[in-house]
Amino acid sequence: MSDMDLVVEICGSAGEGTISAGEILSRFMSEEGYDIMSFDSYPAEIRGFGKCVAHTRVGRGEVLTPGKYSDVLIALNDIHAIGQLPVLKEKGILIYDNKPPKYHLEDQSVVGWLEPGMIPYGIPLTELSIKASGNSKARNMVALGAFSALFGIDKTSFIESVKRRYGKKKQDIIDSNVNSFLEGYTWTLEHVRKIDPFRFDGTGAAVKRDQLIINGNEATAMGALAAGLHLYAGYPITPATKIMEIMSKELPKKGGIFLQTEDEISSIAHVIGAGYAGKRAMTGTSGPGFCLMSEFTGLAVMAEVPAVIVDSQRGGPSTGMPTKHEQSDLNIALNGGSGDCPRVVIAPTQVDECYQAAVLALYIAEKYQTLVILLLDFFLSNSIKNMDHPSPPDPKYLNTHVLPDDGDLPDFKRYKITDNGISPRTIPGKTGGMFFATGLEHDERGKPVYDTKSHTLMTEKRHRKHAGIAAEMIAPHITGCEGAVDIGVVSWGSSAGAAREAVAHATAKGIKAACFSTQFISPFPEQALRDFSKRCKKILVPEMNYSGQFANMIARYMERPMERLNMVTGLPMASEDILKKIEEIA
């Protein structure tokens, strides 16, 4: 098969090198020009012998989802791997440790649980690991050697890739890994008869592709750093902690400030303080921390101070499921806090989009002097994707303060009513530019007032900014059939990848379908959605929450009947589930 699309799961116990084997495989396949997407799972508890699964999908075309079912299961630990068999496809392949008889207790050998039609390849992983490296720790590399031999992967290229990854480590560690790989590779070629159809044809190219292999948190942090972030204040919380750790390391190198605060209230307070002082600032959190920030979101909008909050959603409500995926913070992102409080909400749909979304978030917050919420989720934060090295942001996105003319400074109207809602602001230190900012309603000079006219004019001014922001928003992404279709799938956030994939499969099956997804949730591309819905007979809105938060929000723009697909599995949206629903209602 040249049009390769393979889902590989490596399953082992914590400490067996399961996740690192997945990383090595992902990196190598990306270098060879394949698209990859990985989504690993490991125990929430740090210690112990919990189950780890490195899940990677490798494809020739654009890989949009990690895939719900696997083609290949590599079992480093039999007991744990038995639990992964339900997601192995009907004709799936098992690579397992072919240990001596009686090694296992009855029923604890994974190969004993295979269904008819599945293909087992027994490899003496432990024995070969001991032979090659003196201990059983290198079973992951033996398994990768066996995998490479079975699926026609170029041996030399793979070894070069491993060497690049371990470049800074000691020579004996590199040797042990390479030898174990070769041991598995050679043994498999000599002893195993291949009976499955899968084969990678494209490996071993002379020129390797140089790409980033990163997750959404990393892409977000990279984007913010490239956009001139000066201060990051944060409090540890899953799944956003990684952003904080990157900032702690990278910001000081750029002359910026990283602060670990006492709570999320303090985080957003520091961001708003820095924003007031004229610097780009950001915080990152998840649902529970975002709740604590609600009061400050109102202050940012009212006092017109730039602020960016990253909310990586997890299972809720309350502490909920910290290491599980959900898209259920949309309501609080759009409506949290008191009063009429227009804010910008951007929800990237893919890892590479996180980078540009972070740049845009800081730009919009600064130029429009308002609050921007970057809505990620557990899956986007943790899924790993290959992406091109991003080019530096367009200078128009950097340093975008709207400053007053010196002639305006005597009797300076900081909150001047303007057509676009943006009032020129002074930065502390500017002579004669002193002003008073407040969360109270105020007049054009910032003086607290409570009269009908001022509150009306100021409320309108704050809302007017959204027209300008809407003109700068990223256009919705529309795929699938053109013209009239039977089913239009409307999606947001990380579910959009699954929606696009489902629509592609539906189209291939002869169903006329199209997909609409948008990164901008507020302001929202209303007209584009109205136009899209007009060419659909039915609309389907799949999302990972119970109440249909996005569907409820967009119902008012719908010109056609709307069906919903709501799931709270704690797992990323699967294209298979959307496709099933499409077929049901088509």
Added chain:
Amino acid sequence: MNTTRPSYLDEQIASVKDKGFLAYRTGELPTWCPGCGYFGITDAIYRACLELGLNNEDICAVSGIGCAGRFPVFMNVYGFHTLHGRSVPVASGVKLAREDLTVFAVAGDGDALGIGGGHLPHVARRNIDITLFLFDNSIYGLTKGQSSATTLYGQKTSSHPGGNPDSPVNPVKLALAYGASFVARGFAGEPEGLKHIIKKAIVHKGFSFVHITSPCVTFDKLNFTWKNLKENHSPIDENLHDVKDMEAAMRMAEHERFKLGVFYHDSKRLSYHDNLRELALKGA
């Protein structure tokens, strides 16, 4: 008809203008009640800034909510009236982003010791170079006289008409225990002494905690009145108290609740920015 003002008023205005500290005032008339102690505190802050020669545009005053929260409305600097209890972390954010600015955090007793009490230990242990002015009138004034964290035990308030069942916190002792590198107490009725304390606090490079007692003339007619505060307050004898001695400061904070002056001053400790530079040098 003669409508001219009495000539002594013009003379007074001229003499005040000559002194220069009016430059720190805005055109807004303070909204505090006549007789409020906060006028005295504000006056002392203006004079301290004048004597230190600070430029208006290089000062940022961040306040919380309550009577004290209105302070930046009346001071001609970069003012930011934030949320209840949050002046300290916002001021800290301003300072971290802009080391060149002189940053004040203004908080009432409800702000700094009630709703925002959780931020104090952290700004103190980080030693962020801001000055906290704690305007303490021992009452929630703007909401009309409820008990605060410094209201006396048994004091009758609108939230505790039968007497306050809670005991008050000791703000100076708290600040010392949290590790603030500069801790002092002033009194709104002693603006000259308060001014000297404020000058030292602003110059100190690190977190300065200035506890300022002040009467609420509207909602407390019995306890922290002008008369009682004036009678009880007395200055710290600078010859007998060593401001570098933490134990002596702690003892005095515990036993002398009305002493005025600098309790503790550690000028050697590095500020947050200096610490970052120090760690970067070690890491390099």
